[in-house]
Amino acid sequence: MPARRRAIITALVVAPAILRPQRGFAMPSSFAPLxxxxxxxxxxxxxxxxxxxxxxxxxxxxxxxxxxxxxxxxxxxxxxxxxxxxxxxxxxxxxxxxxxxxxxxxxxxxxxxxxxxxxxxxxxxxxxxxxxxxDAGRNLPFVRWGNSAHMAVGDWILAAGNPFDLGTSFTAGIISARGREIGDGPFDHFLQLDAPINPGNSGGPSFDMNGHVIGVNTAIVSPSGGSVGIGFAVPSNMARRIIAALIAHGSIPRGWLGVSVADLPSGAAGVELTGIESDGPAARAGLEPGDVILAINRLPVNDASALIRAVASVPPGSIEHLRINRNGRIFGLSVVVGRRPAELGSD
Missing domain, CATH: 2.40.10.10 (Trypsin-like serine proteases)
Structure with a gap:
């Protein structure tokens, strides 16, 4: 888990009116049928x-x-x-x-x-x-994807998995937030859940109240390594597209430049190239360490994650047009994007 420790202090004052049932509010009497x-x-x-x-x-x-x-x-x-x-x-x-x-x-x-x-x-x-x-030799029961775009903060969810290798278990909660970025990668856009999620729940589903999968439980943020009610799921609308491609092709071809990158210390827009792989696409295009990428195809690049996401989202072999700042000189450069190696760590 992250080395940093997180302490959250909360103070809650509840007015009596908030405790009264509100019109249209449907709290499940039981999750057992689901x-x-x-x-x-x-x-x-x-x-x-x-x-x-x-x-x-x-x-x-x-x-x-x-x-x-x-x-x-x-x-x-x-x-x-x-x-x-x-x-x-x-x-x-x-x-x-x-x-x-x-x-x-x-x-x-x-x-x-x-x-x-x-x-x-x-x-x-x-x-x-x-x-x-x-291969079970028979038809197996299965679940269907739901539409994560229809899920709102406060909606009920049911999470399932195999915590601590104890066997199938279920926990319930709500969606706490949408579009969370937790520094986990360029495609951070998680649903944040408050249903207890623990080690071993990785890869399990979260369901809406209709029994459709609206997220794939993937990460937790915790000072202890166990659930503190902050879990994260890949939204189903992203997951179903990736899964369909994996079933069809076995992998997702990702674009790659062959560079190491870092945000600018000043917090200014652009991404600095801190390293160039000698046989990578960036080196062949003439990029150099210290260059700052300002834009790709006229779209501004504000941080390293944005650059990784932009490059990884295009098919290998695509020609991308970069706007470069090299020691104060601004110019354009085209690069043929390569295929991302299996190991992460460069872009």
Missing amino acids: VRRVAPAIVGISVTQVAGARKPSPPHLPRRNAQPQEFTGGGAVNKAAGSGFIVTASGIIVTNNHVVGDAARIIVTLDDGQRLPARIIGADQLTDLAVVKI
Whole structure:
């Protein structure tokens, strides 16, 4: 989890009138009917990882990693656990990339207790989404996507997952905020939830009251590593497009310049190039360390995340027109965008 610690002090004064039921306010008398409807499509995901594999970056939900438990010809291995949900009767399952991305072996546990091996169909690091497939030999229950654009702050949600590898569990709450950016990547645009979400819930769904998935639970911000009622989900309207592409193609081709970037210390608009990969697209185009990118295709670039997002959103092979400030000289430069390598850390 992030090194920084967050302390929140609240003071609440409630007027008696606020406690009275208001016209049109429909508080669920029970979530049990909804739980019964969606539970068969929730799965637990157990993975075996080679020791030393990349760990999820904060503030992703920590995976429940045990100490190395066994040794094979390839060395020690770790165990980890997460969550997922079935989206087709044929056994296609949505989860987080940080749950399965480094897995040497994946086992999915269905709601009825059956355990089945799974294989990765596709994964996207930038949105932290992944698709795995199981073969159950029968049609499986599944859930459908909802429309996250229709969800408002204050709407009820039901979150599901496999916290602490204990098995399928449900928690309820509301949407606390929309469009949250938590410094997790260029595509930060999370739904913030106050339903308790804990380690192991990664990849699980959040439902609206109609039983439709409106978010994929992905991250928490917490000083302790456990739930403090601040969870984050990838909105369904973003997730469903990424998942459809992963099912069809196995990956999302992302644009890449081959540079390291930093915001300007002064807070001024533009992004400084702090490093250039010698064989990358930026080097071939003539960019140099210290250059400041002011705009891409006439659209201003205000910070490093905006630059990463702009480049990663275009197909490799596209020609992008940059506006550059080099030691006070402003000029234009065109670059042919390359394909982003699997590892993150440069743009």
